[in-house]
Amino acid sequence: MLAVSGLSVTYDTRGERRRVLEQVTFQVGQGDAVGIVGESGCGKSTLGLAIMRALPKNGHVDAGSVVVGGTELYSLPTNLLRAWRGRALGMVTQDPTSALTPSLTIGQQVAEVYRYVNGQSKREAMSSAGDVLAAVGLAPPRSYLGRYPHELSGGQRQRVAIGMAVAAKPSLLVLDEPTTGLDATVEAEVIDLVNSLRGEFVNGLIFITHNLGLVSRSCNRLEVVYAGRVVEEGPTGELLGGPAHPYTAALLACLPRPGARAQAVRLPYVPGSPPVPGEVLAGCKFAPRCPLRGEECTANEPLLVTFGTGRNVRCVHPGRAGTALAPPSSRQKGGRGDVLLELRGITKRFRSVLACDAVDLIVRSGETVGLVGESGSGKTTVARIVAGLTTADSGSLYWRGELLAPDIAKRPRAVVRALQLVLQHPDTTLNPRHRARSILARTRRRLAGPRRVEELAASVRLEPHHLDSLPGELSGGLKQRVAIARAFAGQPELVVCDEPVSSLDVSVQAAILNLLADLQSSDQTAFLFISHDLAVVRFLSHRVVVMYLGQVVEVGETDDIFAGPRHPYTDALISAMPSMEPGQARAVLGERAVTAVPEQGCVFQARCPHKLGTVCEQDPPPMRAGDNGHTVRCHLSLEQLAEAQRLYQPVSGRGCTVPSTSMSTRSL
Amino acid sequence: MKQYLAQRVGLVPVTLFVVSLLTFVLAQLVPGDVGRTILGPYATNAQVHALDRRLGYDLPVLQRYWHWATGFVSGNWGVSPVLQVPIRPLVMDRLGNSLLLAATAFVIVVPISVTLGVVAGLREGSRTDRAISLVGLSLLGLPEFVGATVLIVIFGVMLAWFPVTAQAPPGSGLLTRLHYLVLPAIPLVFVLFGYISHIARSGTIETSNAPYLRTATLKGIPRRAVLTRHLLPNALLPTVTVIGFQVGYLIAGLTVIEELFNYPGLGQLLISSATNHDLPTLADITMLVAIIFLVANILADASYALLNPRIRARRAQ
Structure with missing residues (x-):
């Protein structure tokens, strides 16, 4: 259905021609879903755009062809290309916020496809638009047609984008990181939606992502791309089960596994980053980062060779990948100390939104507390209140048992030094005009830090030459290291990390996670670690705090929370975690329709699969106490919650069902 | 809203x-x-x-x-102690003249500069773009009185295509009056062209690179529809605001042009009342000018909000 053969693409950058794709060849058959994976900068998105014939102005196809349903895309004249492309290819891009035209209603945008591509009348087109919105789960469509993109949530917007892409029933749908930036529960839904559209709306699927967990659930074949080349391809299950290329193995190894804990092990990861396009490297492009590297690797570039049935790998040591990476190294377990920070009854309201509702929270020295919840749960508000950037309406903060001023300007210098913040986007927190060295030196001076700038850089594994770079010259991971080094300049006792690894590639993420854990074991630093990625939180945290609509609904030791019994919301978050086992369905919550906190009863009542009835709507749920300080805010007892989790098994296919109502009739 | x-x-x-x-x-x-x-x-x-x-x-x-x-x-503005005539009819008469000149300049400059700005933006980096931008920037740097003087010399004196004064003889029809107004309007077009076309150009470039424009293109709709439905309404939002802000200047800020062309507009009266110590007239005109600027700005903001559903919604809350 789609045949890409020998596709080579270059970009003209300031007069230089840089090769970004080199002889890429692969096929997508009827009903296939092919995942294209790799780190950022490896050419994945360029490949997606080249398949759409939508490269930026400075991109050129030097060689090769893209054949869709028997038609060669690049030989079509421009005037025919447009309508043909609408019918043959659909694309969904990364950011649903900017992918929809802000000045047109949803109905106008979707109906356009039917009007211009399918030639329907205005009225027909609008009614078809309603139908496709219903098909992507926006029901009743009538209420969505007249709305503008900004009136929808991120997940809803991505549904619209998907609906628009499949409206003309193209044979092939290309998805480029379609769930980046969405909450885990919403991500799970979007993936389910895409899977459900196969067959009826589209025949083939190309799924571009850096998230191996996602492709394992939706794709039957994978293309692993490195430095613009396919380095390994094959059926998803076999490829993930036994990667043949060291790069694939490395990508898999740096994902935190269920049993791994930062307190005990270090994540294996590939050092370095992919070569810059245009960089001349002899032989295998992965060799500089490869643990199996030998002389034979740099002599000639390895060819894509057959490895087992339906698998190809570009490596001179095919199949030795498994032995390539050192087993995770162990780490000395650090102890947890006294209570460092305590929040009591912290409440914050932004106009009508209750961002924090009587939040209690404790962080001990040397401890990592993971704070999880969807966007809008109030996690970031908690971080800002702790950091002294936002003042709570009521409640108090205590630092080592003493009352702490809510405003950072009124805090003693010693506390400011001891309590630092690392944010998600280092781009926005590092002054782009200052070199790394001066950024660190200034902070060190201000905080009267004991360590020299060079030591500080070394402690976050920055090379000395990185210190003389401007932030813009550093990669995302290196920038985040500078931000972390800055937070550590004054030897802090607690660092609040707000999604510090969310925008990073998995290999860089692993390096940063190791770094945080190393700093913790050497300096006894405590972390308040905010993330929506539960796998990361599980790996790093001693304890986990779950927030929903401003309320702490569950607190407990990490192991206790993942073992259960747990709050129905936590349960939904955990079930939505991408899993590496292919084909496993995930339980999915209804997307949150309301952001307003219910006036009475449990905050989670609107989405809870185990809602008991009026008691949940009227009475605030009690705190159920378990072992090791585990508390769950729920009307169900811990025993009932355990049973609910056992019954509430994910079923194959879409979504999940709550198997029986017996529980609710029995309880209370 | x-x-x-x-x-x-x-x-x-x-x-x-x-x-x-x-x-x-x-x-x-x-x-x-x-x-x-x-x-x-x-x-x-x-x-x-x-x-x-x-x-x-x-x-x-x-x-x-x-x-x-x-x-x-x-509304009781009194009598000018210097000119010995009631102030209000005098000022209103001048305002009418100024409005006519402003409207002439506006009708010429807006379509030309918006169109050329969009064309330049769509062909960013091309020769067309560079020519338009160069002309716009050069004209922007040209003071009103220089441009006006050159125009008077060439088109008024040497070629004698247009009258050198702006005021048509009393009792002339609208067409004759407009004929007299073309020459004074052109320096205003010069001043505003660079500004408006530049904003239109940068809005077009920014919107051309927006992901939603790629979405629209990849949907398979014709280029014309991409431009008129997806690009222009978003690209020209800032231009609308800028044009609105210029309306105030066009009506009430034309002192130099009115002096040069001896045109009995508001600006000329403002200058003469200042030099003649006609304080009541001076104060009344200044207030009127302030009101015109305020109204123009409010209209500019309102049209921006009307065209932009995001603002419409946010401000309704």
């Missing part, structure tokens, strides 16, 4: 109050004496004082302010 506009309109009296205070106080600071200006250098000091007293210039400032301000609000 309604609430937002109500808020903006509600602030108008406050702004006008502040402007009126400033205007009045500054008018008092104009050097020289009113009576002396009217009576000339040969009058005795006693005569000058007597005239000042008759005109009320010996009263305390606050009292004079109150008298003037209430008069302005109630």
Whole structure:
């Protein structure tokens, strides 16, 4: 259905021609879903755009062809290309916020496809638009047609984008990181939606992502791309089960596994980053980062060779990948100390939104507390209140048992030094005009830090030459290291990390996670670690705090929370975690329709699969106490919650069902 | 949206109050004496004082302010002590002339500069783009009086295509009046072209690179629909605001052009009342100009909000 053969693409950058794709060849058959994976900068998105014939102005196809349903895309004249492309290819891009035209209603945008591509009348087109919105789960469509993109949530917007892409029933749908930036529960839904559209709306699927967990659930074949080349391809299950290329193995190894804990092990990861396009490297492009590297690797570039049935790998040591990476190294377990920070009854309201509702929270020295919840749960508000950037309406903060001023300007210098913040986007927190060295030196001076700038850089594994770079010259991971080094300049006792690894590639993420854990074991630093990625939180945290609509609904030791019994919301978050086992369905919550906190009863009542009835709507749920300080805010007892989790098994296919109502009739 | 506009309109009296205070106080600071200006250098000091007293210039400032301000609000603007004619009909007549000149310039400049700005933006980096941008920037740097003088010399004197004054003989029809206004309007077009086309160009470039434009293109709809439905409404939002802001300048800021072309507009009257110590007229015109700028800005904001559903919704909350 789609045949890409020998596709080579270059970009003209300031007069230089840089090769970004080199002889890429692969096929997508009827009903296939092919995942294209790799780190950022490896050419994945360029490949997606080249398949759409939508490269930026400075991109050129030097060689090769893209054949869709028997038609060669690049030989079509421009005037025919447009309508043909609408019918043959659909694309969904990364950011649903900017992918929809802000000045047109949803109905106008979707109906356009039917009007211009399918030639329907205005009225027909609008009614078809309603139908496709219903098909992507926006029901009743009538209420969505007249709305503008900004009136929808991120997940809803991505549904619209998907609906628009499949409206003309193209044979092939290309998805480029379609769930980046969405909450885990919403991500799970979007993936389910895409899977459900196969067959009826589209025949083939190309799924571009850096998230191996996602492709394992939706794709039957994978293309692993490195430095613009396919380095390994094959059926998803076999490829993930036994990667043949060291790069694939490395990508898999740096994902935190269920049993791994930062307190005990270090994540294996590939050092370095992919070569810059245009960089001349002899032989295998992965060799500089490869643990199996030998002389034979740099002599000639390895060819894509057959490895087992339906698998190809570009490596001179095919199949030795498994032995390539050192087993995770162990780490000395650090102890947890006294209570460092305590929040009591912290409440914050932004106009009508209750961002924090009587939040209690404790962080001990040397401890990592993971704070999880969807966007809008109030996690970031908690971080800002702790950091002294936002003042709570009521409640108090205590630092080592003493009352702490809510405003950072009124805090003693010693506390400011001891309590630092690392944010998600280092781009926005590092002054782009200052070199790394001066950024660190200034902070060190201000905080009267004991360590020299060079030591500080070394402690976050920055090379000395990185210190003389401007932030813009550093990669995302290196920038985040500078931000972390800055937070550590004054030897802090607690660092609040707000999604510090969310925008990073998995290999860089692993390096940063190791770094945080190393700093913790050497300096006894405590972390308040905010993330929506539960796998990361599980790996790093001693304890986990779950927030929903401003309320702490569950607190407990990490192991206790993942073992259960747990709050129905936590349960939904955990079930939505991408899993590496292919084909496993995930339980999915209804997307949150309301952001307003219910006036009475449990905050989670609107989405809870185990809602008991009026008691949940009227009475605030009690705190159920378990072992090791585990508390769950729920009307169900811990025993009932355990049973609910056992019954509430994910079923194959879409979504999940709550198997029986017996529980609710029995309880209370 | 309604609430937002109500808020903006509600602030108008406050702004006008502040402007009126400033205007009045500054008018008092104009050097020289009113009576002396009217009576000339040969009058005795006693005569000058007597005239000042008759005109009320010996009263305390606050009292004079109150008298003037209430008069302005109630429409009773009084008689110009210098020109000896009622101020309101005079100013309104001049305002009408200024509006006509402004409208002529506006009708010429807006379509040309928006179109060329969009064309330049769509062909960013091309020769067309560079030519348009170069012309725009050069004209932007050309002072009004230089451009106007050159135009008068070439088209008024050498070629004699257009009259060198802007004021048509009394009783002429609209077409004749417009013919007289073309030459004075062109320096205004020069001034505004660079500005408006630049904003239109950068809006177009920014929107061309927006992900939603790629989405629209990849949907398979014709390029014309991509441009008219997805690009222009978003690309021209800032241009609309900028044009709105310029309306105030076009009506009330044309002192130089009106002087050069000897055109009886508001700007010319403003200058003559300032040089002649015609303080009531000066203060009244200044207030009128302030009102025109305020209304133009509110209209610019309102049209921006009307065209932008995001603002519409946010401000409705």
